[in-house]
Amino acid sequence: MTLYKFFLLLHSGFRHIAMVLILMAILQSLVGWFGKKAYTEGNRKINLFALISAHTQLLIGLVLYFISPFVVFAKGTMHDAQARYWTVEHISMMIFAIVLITIGHSKSKKETLPESKHRTIAIFYTLALIVVVVAIMQSKRAFFGMSN
Ligand code: HEM
Ligand code: HEM
Structure with a gap:
């Protein structure tokens, strides 16, 4: 397995953990908000773990960004939907999402x-x-699967 494949698998697999944690945080916060519940230690931990998983995903993504063959800095990048997605769109949207989580x-x-x-x-x-x-929908990759 190449270093690239290793990080791709790590990033692809870890997104499931990150997304489940974010979803758990959302669900419990909705229950807490509309149910007028106390803010518990359990709430605090899930919200923190979701943040940490998002930051970890960012770190793995950054490593991947410099070794992925799909990230290309060339004249034609903006005209090639796939190259543009991985070089510009994915990183921009994901960092924006992670910033929202960090601010929240x-x-x-x-x-x-x-x-x-x-x-x-x-x-x-x-x-x-x-x-x-x-x-992820715009990436044209499987939503739950992993590339190999
Ligand atoms: C490229 C890598 C990373 C960047 C740019 C980054 C950026 C940030 C920023 C800007 C904050 C400030 C949040 C605030 O002001 O409240 C923060 C907080 C934090 N980050 Fe990261 N982070 C990175 C990687 C990581 C990693 C790898 C982990 C853990 C495995 C991590 C865990 C945390 C934790 C625990 C906090 C504090 C949360 C709190 O306020 O209790 N970060 N990070
Ligand atoms: C919440 C944050 C993120 C999620 C959920 C996410 C999700 C994904 C998914 C689903 C893939 C496709 C994996 C596969 O085909 O098996 C991928 C690939 C990739 N991501 Fe992210 N990502 C996130 C953040 C980032 C960030 C912040 C960066 C860059 C700094 C980044 C860079 C990449 C790169 C370079 C690829 C590889 C494309 C390839 O070589 O096939 N990702 N990501």
Whole structure:
């Protein structure tokens, strides 16, 4: 297995963990927000783990960016849908999503009312997940599978 294949597999597999954690954070924040529940230690941990998994995915993605044959800096990149997607669109959309998660997490952390903490996570993480899902749909790769 090449180093490239290793990181591709890692990045591709880890996205499932990241997306499940983000989804769990969204669901529990919606329950907390609309159910007017307290902000528990369990809530805090899932929200933090979702943030950490997003940052880890960013780190793996950055490594992959410099070794992937799909990332090409050439004159024709912008005219080739596949090269453009992996060189420009994927990284932009995913970093935007991760920034939303990071801002949401830090904003929620600073708030004091349980309702505000839940609401901020619900809004920012949901927006981020939508961006991630749209980005994966545009990649023309399998949503759940992994390339080999
Ligand atoms: C390219 C790599 C990364 C970048 C650019 C990055 C960026 C950031 C930024 C800007 C914050 C600030 C959030 C705030 O102000 O509240 C942050 C927080 C954090 N990051 Fe990352 N990060 C990276 C990788 C990682 C990795 C690999 C991990 C863990 C495995 C990680 C875990 C965390 C944690 C735990 C926090 C603090 C959350 C809190 O406020 O409690 N990050 N990161
Ligand atoms: C939440 C964040 C992210 C998710 C969910 C995600 C998801 C994915 C998926 C599903 C693939 C296709 C894997 C396959 O075909 O098996 C992929 C590939 C890739 N991603 Fe990401 N990604 C994220 C963030 C990033 C970031 C921030 C970067 C760059 C800094 C990046 C760079 C890449 C590269 C270079 C490829 C490889 C294309 C190839 O060689 O086939 N990703 N990502």
